[in-house]
Amino acid sequence: MGEWKKTQCNMCAVSCGLEMEVENNKIVNVRPDKDSPKSKDYCCRKGRAAKYYQDNADRLDYPLKRVGKEFVRISWEQAYSEIGAKAKEILDKYGPRTFALAGCGLASAQGEAPIGLTLFKKAIGTQYYYNPIGIEFMGFWWSCGKIFGSQLSVPEPDEKNNDVLIFWGSNSYVAHNFNRSRQVTREFSEDPDRMVITVDPRLSETARMSDMHIALRPGTDSLLIRALIALIIREGWQDQKFIDERVLDFDKVKSWFEGFDIEGALKVCGVPYEQAREFGKILATRNWGTHPDLGVFMGRHNTLNNYLLLMLMVITGKALVKGGSVVANTFVNMGDHTDENDPKVWHTVETDRAPVLGVYPEGVLSTEILSDNPEHLRVLFTSLTNPARSYPDSKAIEKALDKLDLLVVIDIVMTETARHADYVLPGKTAYEAYDFNMFQVTYPETVCQLKHPFIGQIGERKEDGEIWLGIAKAMGLLPPIPNSLYKAAEGDRVIYFTKLLMLVMKHKEYFDILPLIIAETLGKAMGSPTKSMMWAVLITSPLAGTDIIKRAGFTAGKKHRLLQLLPPLKKICIMDNVFQAVDDHPEGVVIGITDNDKENLRHITHKDKKFHLYNDVINDYIQNITPEKEKAELDGDVEYPFVISSGRHSDGGVNGVMRNPATYVYRQPYTLAMNPEDAQECGFVEGQKVRVTTRGGTLVAPVETSYQIARGYFFVPHHFGFTFNGETIGEGVNTLARSVDLDSITGNPFLRYIPCKVEAAEAVGK
Template identity: 30%
Template sequence: MTNSAVRQDVTACILCSRNCGLSVEIENNQFKKIKGDEQHHFSQGYICQKAARLQHYQQHADRLTSPLKRQADGSFTEVTWEQAIQEIADQLVHIRNTYGGTAFTSVGGGGQGNHLGAAYGRQLLYAMKSFYAYNSLAQEKTGDFWVNGRLFGSQACHTTEDVEYADYVLFIGTNPFQAHGIPNARDTLKHIKKDPNRTMVVFDPRVTETAKQADIHVQLKPGTDSYLMSAMIAIMLREELYDQAFIQQHTHGFEEVKKAFLAVPVEQYIQKADVSVELIYQIVRDFAKAKSGCVRIDLGIQHTLNTTLNGYLEKLLYLLTGNFGKQGTNNLHTMFVPILTNTDERNPKYRRTVYHKMFPISGFFPPNILPDEILKAGDQRVRAVFVDSCNPLLTYADTAAYEQAFQSLDLLVVVDVAMTETARLAHYILPAHSQFEKWEFTGFNLEFPKNGFHLRHPLFKPQGNTLPEAEIYTRLLEAMKVIPKQFPILSKIAEKDSDKTAFLAYFTVLAASFAKNKKQIPFAASIVYRTLGKTLPDDAASTALLLPLCMQYAAQHYKAVKQAGYLGNRLNLGVKLFQAILKQRSGIVLSQHEYDDVWSLIAYKDKKIRLAIPEMLIELAQLKQQAAKLSDSFPFILLAGERRSYNANQIYRDPAWRKVDAEGRLRMNPHDAADFGVETGHTLQCVSEHGNIQVVVELDEGMRQGVVSLPHGYGIRYRDGEPIGPQLNRLTSTEHCDPLSKTPYHKYVPVRLERVDA
């Protein structure tokens, strides 16, 4: 990897959940050219403009190259790994033994495309006897996961959609042209647009790039999604447009749902959304009649009023019409990497937080409550935080609250590749390899019926004195004396067993070891890393934990793995799968299911969907009393976090990567701008009840009047300079959120605009 000659290789993009395959040219340990990898099983050569600039992630002035310790004056000094690990371990043990597990939490872990390290970082929670894990999934998706738990029997049941095969697609609160989220988004949208037998409907307050390609754009008022979707379901039920046979065969609770929605005042609710009543009737009738209808949603309805109810309503749209469990509809899928768990709050064993009494959803806690759990929980407050591949000071609601909370901690450790805004507050900064300097994968393998997985090998020699997360966390566990530094018997067996087909001897000894010492089971990842990992080729030790996952997946989905083309029996099929993952540089197809297999993925024993969710039906009834009126003090609605051509997750720190929109401009309707006497390029003050920032204006006729938008991914202090672009979360509040999931209302932030010269 040190050769300066130009060489070809393959990897994957790390900027969104699609993780498209990339074909790259490398010279002098850097990207020279990036294009799509035609050999990748899923993206097949597709690429967007953001991935082509990944060199700005790999090489920039904020890269960390050695462990840092904060000094009394706020500056940082370089320390050795040995000193940093031991000092952190000693403080962690002291905090755990003095204050208990509630004193520690992890934040982040598994940043976009950076999921291998998360499996090792999770072990630190067990070592600290903690159950607090906060991350971006809980900032965005847990309302959806909670609904899945009630509908399908487990919060680990996750839905996907067959957009590319659908005859009639509803895009609700999503702009896949920019946000992707569907296979080869821009090509897929183009194919739907060109096909006269297919229909695309977009529900969005803004004329997005996707809306411009749609057959129908429903430009509803922000925050009215629940009214509009409940009206659509009521039309379905009133006109008997539902699939009676499907409902009878596959569901429970229909009559209860029908009774609740027949009470919905259809025309009144559609008028609340400020769209055409006749148009909505037409859409419902055509969607119900479609051979294959599909619904795709995203943060537009997950970050706005009635977040969790929205997740329930969008699922009823396709479930009541029978658009589930067949090609071109919505489906469940297998999950190779167990990102989600089932933590139903009705189970008393799942403990709640101290101050908010908040329960975990799919194993995670919402970032909106963390500042309070640090500042307001008294003697049981959070005192130590590990932040991994995450920048909560900029990406979570209420930057000021996070600054105050993190500055009050006894211990803040940041594991990252860059000097982020959060890292600047840390007591210790532990520098990790970049995602292209280590073995890595992405756990977003969310496809059905064909599912895949891509293990990325290292492309570059690591910069400076950095380590992969597997090594960082394993050293910490050893320093905390949670696990020993050596496992002589296991290591010996692993070396002898490495050439065998099934690793039977190794896993037999490992199981016996765990049976004798159950306290070591939570640290299996590091134990396998230290023993079996050493026997893997190409320094792939950190990937060893994938072997037991392969064995589990092959046992659970034996027929589907065989149908994907793997030769083996029930004893060794998982090993064959693991070997293929290690070998195939452009990723593999894990499994090939049949559409009927969807029903086996439902967690309820009778494999039937529970349509009636009592909490959601109560929320539905309460919509009639809900008042979403704007005040004179804050007459505009800000859509915070818009996806654009040149914003991405915050792994891009150098602003030079942007070809356009360097300021992250505030988009507003020309009529609104005229009221302020401003044009594109002028400056306004954007003020919320919580804070204020200066913004640069851009006129956009696609914005509704009274609605403005700002992009995410800005506000970074590159090279310790001034923030570049809007720091959105100076405007947002941790309290402005869904009452059940605590998901923030980023797409419904009341603001006012002021002239800077006023």
């Protein structure tokens, strides 16, 4: 029998609490953690398969350097020395605009991010950061920034007080994209006083559990929402009292909806008028929240989809209120709100794209590398990301990676991106090193958990935060640090903070790179730079000094009574106690409790504390979302008459983080899923291999027929085309996507809506 250890899942941002049985330095069993204050004895198939992620044939154990077409093992000293020298030479010659960072943290493990981002954004001086945010959420978070005032104000359902839960472009019952998703969906579905509504072209598993299924035509989400808002306004169902009190410019946006051809729009969407009317009435009279997902985030008009969905929340009085959609309080900010109109914010040199929440759209990365502009990207560092498979236009990405002057990859396995690298550095998983995840929200509670290592040292793997720190030193970007600060780090952390404060007062230039200094000093004392980052983000948390922390029972305690006479230091004492509680409880700790009635409006950050619905960019864009123009565009592609989604959630597989085919050895999840009537009309039979062709590329996959799939809308899972233990299984579906097929507002790709055609790749029976 092994020893059971408490941790969190490392497969997605939901990060359920887990217990793992460890025997001979290997994970041998996994179960949900009943003591987790977040997931409460729940986890999905991804977490249960963690042993295949942790221990597999492709794990990296030593630093590697490309020599010709081969990789050779080198020492960490050589890796740091050569990488540091090459990066510094390019930085001095071409400047920081030629550098970019990609990844730097899984959705479930962001402990390295403060160190890596500080190195690149502050020490090196580049703004170019690429992260999965830039392939999923740009339209959503951009819209939050315009309407609420901050891209950090991201709403989610108030599930404890909602009586209607809406899944829009989401199959959450299978995707597990929010906490305890299956349990929550069942609870709503089985409660006679509550409802589940799914808006999705497919009859998905979630849709089959729903009280109402809006089976709209693929790609018509914006048209449908515009029609719903127009219907609500025409019928006078909007929450006018809420609008009068909290909305700045409702009268200005009414013109977007008055006189709109509602019936014509619904006909194009394929939604019966009576069903839309019933849906609109529910939106106007019930307490509802929505879980949008990739069908909205990566579909046609994806930024407008999100903008109108947020507007729908506002005009029905369900935005940032109890029983509607609320903003959960995280213990660390997800990033920096960035305004594309701020002259200090860089735009990409070739595509003129701006960041959202400090992140640039991933679809433009290959173009920015392949550009002939003198300031094109020359250096790319990646950590725990695989652009060669996860970014649009895989072939262009691979060509771009080969053009770079320097590509350094930090990862746990030899990914397709790593195969193009100059240096590959072996990182540790969150089961081998300290780590944490910022998405610790079970509204109204905020949970905080520090993942503790329980797998012993293997090979020469290093914690990612330690690797970033080593690169900073090798580039000469870490300033001199007095021995007194190292000494202080070995003792009381509050006293250490005061010493750190005095150092910054003496050397103001140190302020911007404080995470590097903390990682070097406190990280050394703790034996982990990442663990020191947990302390750093807690003492600087946006929740510090608020009643949210106080309600969870945290006080300054009896130590440092003199220091507590200064309010800022009293906050530090409280948050240091929070850190200690988190460190002592690997199952997680509730560190904050939100007051529904008092603290939701703190997330409206416009100076007038009102929702701002009008936007010039949206005003121009929405004029084209009419029944006539949408029908013409949707019906106009004769050469590519079908649509394919790059990605599909199913119980047959896991995700791209896993890679390991042992998780689906008894299943065949690599398929082209289509409606049986489409298959019959095309002359295909179950299991027959067919070729999918788009303007971007082609792939071959066996047919899977299912009435869950909408007519004309095909699906291929995302997590294939990986080479594992020398064998490549399936093809990477992003070979079908083009880097030019991006939302015109934010640059988010249309990965869930790619026009295509299909043909037999082999005769039946072959």
